[in-house]
Amino acid sequence: MANVYMDKIEAFVRANEENVIRDIKRLVDIPSVAGTPEPGAPNGAGPAAALKEALALAGEMGLATGEFEGHMGWAELPGSTDKQIATITHMDVVPAGNGWTGDPFNMRVQDGWLIGRGVADDKGPGVLCLYALKFLKENNVPLKYSVRALLGTSEETGMEDIDRYLAGNRAPDFCFSPDAEFPVCNGEKGHFRADLVSPVCGGQVLAFEGGVAFNAVPDRAAALVRAEGLLPAENITLEPGEEAGTVWVRGWGKSGHAAMPEGTRNAIGLVVDYLLANKVGNEAETAYFEVLHKLHASTDGSALGIAADDGLFTPLTVIGGTMKMENGRMLQSVDSRFPTNTTGEAIRDTLTALCGSAAAVENVGIAVPFYIAADAAPIRALIDTYNEVTGENAEPFTMGGGTYARHFPLAVSFGPERQDLQLPEFAGPMHGANEGAKIEHLMQALKIYILALVRLQEIDL
Structure with a gap:
């Protein structure tokens, strides 16, 4: 017909x-x-x-x-x-x-x-x-x-x-x-979604914002920090804050879909790595940023210890989509798409162990393949x-x-x-x-x- x-x-x-x-x-x-x-x-x-x-x-x-x-x-x-x-x-x-x-x-x-x-x-x-x-x-x-x-x-x-x-x-x-x-x-x-939440750090980071959706790689992010002597870097610009001794650290990346992160550049990761390299942050902030560094280090999850490939689907992907600060705590969203040889529960447990006391894994959502x-x-x-x-x-x-x-x-x-x-x-x-x-x-x-x-x-x- x-x-x-x-x-x-x-x-x-x-x-x-x-x-x-x-x-x-x-x-x-x-x-x-x-x-x-x-x-x-x-x-x-x-x-x-x-x-x-x-x-x-x-x-x-x-x-x-x-x-x-x-x-x-x-x-x-x-x-x-x-x-x-x-x-x-x-x-x-x-x-x-x-x-x-x-x-x-x-x-x-x-x-x-x-x-x-x-x-x-x-x-x-x-x-x-x-x-x-x-x-x-x-x-x-x-x-x-x-x-x-x-x-x-x-x-x-x-x-x-x-x-x-x-x-x-x-x-x-x-x-x-x-x-x-x-x-x-x-x-x-499968789809794993969660937030990595810092403790109330009370340090040099006064604000942190980035991203528009948990399932999109952000092309810009910014942290307001109390610091002096910072210099611009590749994909990083600096602006004075309203308060003396503060500065906005802005990262400029390349956006894309969370499920297809190849070729993107995550602006949150750029800011995190800049703050770590310049030793901006107290002990709690630094510990939290070390966790985020591993999140943003690769989109295949290898730095986090969650990489997976079953030969049926393409390998696991993971990105950090949004970043914000609420009541003194920083919240980084996590979006992972995983094949059949791992589970959302396994990803959650690995992240929890990795975070230790530096961050809590909250607001977990899981959908199976x-x-x-x-x-x-x-x-x-x-x-x-x-x-x-x-x-x-x-x-x-x-x-x-x-x-x-x-x-x-x-x-x-x-x-x-x-x-x-x-x-x-x-x-x-x-x-x-x-x-x-x-x-x-x-x-x-x-x-x-x-x-x-x-x-x-x-x-x-």
Whole structure:
């Protein structure tokens, strides 16, 4: 059945390119970083506003819409059975952070690319899913299984939205999440999150701040210290503090996603190493910074003693995402993505032993890895669709990123990013400054998603 629609899919994608760009901008221009819960907006006004606009867009397409307690919304087409296929994307985004060359919440088009927070993660893909349902509806594609395009509001801050949704709604029989890379990701590493918390040190460090999200490598950080005679260093600048004898030590790094830290430079680590090298800090502060030095010394966990590689997933990664000071205590967030030959509990215990009395390991969160066999029928349907459209001979892969897929009985992540994507100088990665998405790739992804939803109707679930 799928091949019958190829010409219509091609025509639909060509005809709707400008509409897709317009509608992605409608969503990207809404700042939807998590905020203070409000009535009807459990994840803050921004995510709620973006969800409302996405549902309005779906309604304009003639799709039936619904929402669950402000956590999750959806557009839907009915099928002839009680089984359901779903896509799931999210309308919330990580904070903009620094280093942008334009307004992150005013999407712009540049040399065939969309630039703005959420164009790739995950508002652009969310719009593609709605257009895929629009095609199914306009072309009266017979549906054995209902198709629901789920739209979340707290993917970047713990995915409580999907937990709430699944507590009150049945899980789809198969789901894919366009929140990663093509071709098909059929496994995700485990996820460890915690804070390394110092004692109240009462020393030379008066303030420390850095990072915008626990799952992003920070490109800048700053510590206010009481010290004299400090000199600038590579990637370090100095500014006088308001109080005599104080100075702001500022680190300048390179941002990126916590799951893909290769090529990044962590600004918190730069400041920590500078303070250690210049002997800024009392005994307690120095002991704490020695722990942080090991955290930032490598992104594979080797300096911490938690490195792991199972041959199925890529090796363990670990980064420090945010740094702050509360009530005289410094808090460094830790984000690790781990393969199957270690556990979150093992990482916690190793960090606890390493910290000793220098820091406490607090606010621990753990998600286990998941993996679905590459020869499962829905997985083959997706990979075959991708290969047919692209002319490639790709196979499923595993990754360190965390998506909604891990919350469902049978789900994977499915594009639209590309593992070999070469970013132009003016565009950045997901979670980074100048987040970019190539229009040509988005439109090809739309073609893939439409064909995949048609092909999934042909298999037994």
